[in-house]
Amino acid sequence: MIFKVLYQExxxxxxxxxxxxxxxxxxxxxxxxxxxxxxxxxxxxxxxALDDAHLEYEKQSDLFKVETV
Incomplete structure (x- = not known):
């Protein structure tokens, strides 16, 4: 599952x-x-947690990149 994390540095x-x-x-x-x-x-x-529809929307952004940890 892909998660979107909102954070401050x-x-x-x-x-x-x-x-x-x-x-x-x-x-x-x-x-x-x-x-x-x-x-x-x-x-x-x-x-x-991103459902399929939200994930597809986020993928349209140039900033979308799944982090590897």
Whole structure:
């Protein structure tokens, strides 16, 4: 399953929408996503499992790239 992760790069600051970034990662569960990203020290705002329709929509973006961890 592909998950979309919304995050801030600086974990010590409060989230600001204009600085929110996203990445895509393959995992079985949300917990597995968090475990894979723990060493990156990100301020994770939200993790969303993408269904087929949403995944196809996200693939249309030039920024879509599934991270390998």
């Amino acid at each position: 600086n974990p010590s600051e409060i989230p600001v929408r204009e600085r929110t970034k996203s990445l895509y990662i393959e995992a079985e569960t949300e917990r597995e996503v968090r475990d894979k990203l723990i060493d990156r020290k990100l301020n994770i705002e939200f993790i969303q």
